[in-house]
Amino acid sequence: MKETYDLLVVGAGPAGLMAAKTAAEHGLKVALIERKENIAEIRRACSMMVVSLSGRYLGERVTLNPRNQRICFPHYGFSVAYQGPHKNFYTWQICSHKGNKIQVGGYEENLRKGDAGRASAIYSKEALLGGLLEESISLNVDVFHPYNVLGAIKEGREVKVVTREGKTFRGTFVIAADGRSSRLARSLGLNQERKFFGTAMTMGYEMVGAEIPEEFSLFQIFLNEDPLMRAWITPRTSDNEHFVMVTSINHKADYEGAFERFTKQGIFSPWFKRAEKKRRLSAVGNMFSHIIKPYKDQVVFVGDTIWCQEAEMTGAVISGWKAANAVALAIQEGKISEEGVADYLTWWKEVVLKEYDYQDMLRNVVLPYILTPEELDYLLSLFKKPLPSVFDPYETPKVVGKAMAEVMPIIARERPVIMEKLKKMGNVPLEKVFGGCIRAGFPSMNTV
Numbered sequence: 001m002k003e004t005y006d007l008l009v010v011g012a013g014p015a016g017l018m019a020a021k022t023a024a025e026h027g028l029k030v031a032l033i034e035r036k037e038n039i040a041e042i043r044r045a046c047s048m049m050v051v052s053l054s055g056r057y058l059g060e061r062v063t064l065n066p067r068n069q070r071i072c073f074p075h076y077g078f079s080v081a082y083q084g085p086h087k088n089f090y091t092w093q094i095c096s097h098k099g100n101k102i103q104v105g106g107y108e109e110n111l112r113k114g115d116a117g118r119a120s121a122i123y124s125k126e127a128l129l130g131g132l133l134e135e136s137i138s139l140n141v142d143v144f145h146p147y148n149v150l151g152a153i154k155e156g157r158e159v160k161v162v163t164r165e166g167k168t169f170r171g172t173f174v175i176a177a178d179g180r181s182s183r184l185a186r187s188l189g190l191n192q193e194r195k196f197f198g199t200a201m202t203m204g205y206e207m208v209g210a211e212i213p214e215e216f217s218l219f220q221i222f223l224n225e226d227p228l229m230r231a232w233i234t235p236r237t238s239d240n241e242h243f244v245m246v247t248s249i250n251h252k253a254d255y256e257g258a259f260e261r262f263t264k265q266g267i268f269s270p271w272f273k274r275a276e277k278k279r280r281l282s283a284v285g286n287m288f289s290h291i292i293k294p295y296k297d298q299v300v301f302v303g304d305t306i307w308c309q310e311a312e313m314t315g316a317v318i319s320g321w322k323a324a325n326a327v328a329l330a331i332q333e334g335k336i337s338e339e340g341v342a343d344y345l346t347w348w349k350e351v352v353l354k355e356y357d358y359q360d361m362l363r364n365v366v367l368p369y370i371l372t373p374e375e376l377d378y379l380l381s382l383f384k385k386p387l388p389s390v391f392d393p394y395e396t397p398k399v400v401g402k403a404m405a406e407v408m409p410i411i412a413r414e415r416p417v418i419m420e421k422l423k424k425m426g427n428v429p430l431e432k433v434f435g436g437c438i439r440a441g442f443p444s445m446n447t448v
């Protein structure tokens with residue numbers, strides 16, 4: 001006899017695991033299908049910063065409870081087990097290749113305040129996934145891995161999920177949590193309505209022994225590379241360990257070369273004199289606009305499958321939780337339809353689409369690419385004092401934007417060419433900015 005689940009969850013990242021655990025708490029019969037051999041192992045580049053312990057993302061200000069080993073979401077009203085370590089960091093330093101910088105949050109002052117002064121904290125994604133998996137199993141979620149899902153097809157009142165290995169699963173609902181390059185979103189045609197802007201790539205190493213001044217900081221450094229690239233440095237939770245990565249939105253970028261030049265030449269190289277590479281991690285992700293309606297044929301989409309760029313761990317967990325609650329209610333009420341999961345779809349529309357314009361996010365991504373490293377160095381030289389301490393992917397750019405507005409008259413006077421480029425960024429449609437940058441391989445980088 002064919003076995004039918006109430007819910008099939010595809011993908012065991014933070015969104016899928018949270019969805020599986022939440023649905024099982026409601027008593028649903030759940031199968032979780034994942035293509036990785038070891039679910040908790042992290043093989044993709046990730047800085048592992050909690051968003052948001054300061055600021056408010058999706059209306060939420062996350063709290064950490066190390067005593068009872070939980071990460072709490074007070075606005076939404078749930079918490080998740082987290083038995084891993086964490087490490088505070090106190091400032092976000094945005095630097096030019098010559099060391100001029102905007103600093104979000106004063107380091108010494110915030111460090112003195114301890115938890116109250118932290119910008120945020122680094123966590124262990126392995127520990128988070130491991131804890132959620134353990135809870136899911138203890139709630140009788142059936143976990144199937146490694147299975148690579150090829151697609152979902154609605155058959156009568158059920159949805160059938162098929163895998164490359166030839167296994168078939170049947171469920172009343174499916175939650176698609178298969179990440180940024182979601183096969184389910186593609187195969188059900190949900191990407192057709194989205195705008196595609198290009199592909200961002202990341203390559204980096206976990207390193208031990210780097211000697212980073214103000215080491216409990218997030219560093220974002222614009223490199224003297226053509227095409228322009230950024231380096232990011234974040235602490236890891238273990239002592240003496242950092243994750244150092246280089247990123248670009250240009251397929252012609254030289255990742256290994258830029259990493260070597262950053263760590264072996266120039267003003268930041270002394271930090272890495274005694275550092276050793278431990279593990280290489282990379283990530284590739286398409287940049288689309290948000291999905292407008294994260295639902296089709298009893299398949300509900302969550303986490304990175306629907307976001308522009310990334311949901312972050314916070315958005316992944318919240319969306320997984322919201323979607324699983326909606327599915328549980330739909331089954332309880334016998335509404336096996338879009339109407340049944342309306343609570344989730346309304347949240348997506350009202351809280352995410354209305355409040356978080358993907359164009360703002362993408363403008364922040366692309367802004368540095370319209371300036372040369374020398375122009376960026378000049379721009380960053382204008383900021384003399386640390387900015388208010390807010391670490392949040394949407395709130396921090398607003399703080400930086402406000403400080404930028406204050407130095408605009410100086411830029412207009414001293415460097416009118418930069419001023420023109422910045423002004424055009426606000427007016428030119430994003431497709432044009434990205435179109436010139438990425439698809440043409442931005443020959444000069446000055447594309448607007």
Ligand SMILES: Cc1cc2nc3c(=O)[nH]c(=O)nc-3n(C[C@H](O)[C@H](O)[C@H](O)COP(=O)(O)OP(=O)(O)OC[C@H]3O[C@@H](n4cnc5c(N)ncnc54)[C@H](O)[C@@H]3O)c2cc1C
Pocket residue numbers: 010011012013014015016033034035036045046047048049050051147148149150177178179180182183202283285302303304305310311312313314316
């Ligand atoms: C370079 C980089 C740095 C980042 N730094 C941070 C950070 O500091 N803080 C933060 O909060 N977020 C960060 N993020 C974002 C964060 O990683 C994601 O937003 C988050 O992991 C999304 O969770 P998810 O569950 O939606 O998707 P994912 O974590 O991508 O999980 C998707 C799961 O689905 C599985 N899967 C995929 N396809 C299939 C298939 N066909 N069949 C079966 N299984 C499949 C995958 O193996 C994976 O386990 C970063 C991302 C990148 C790229």
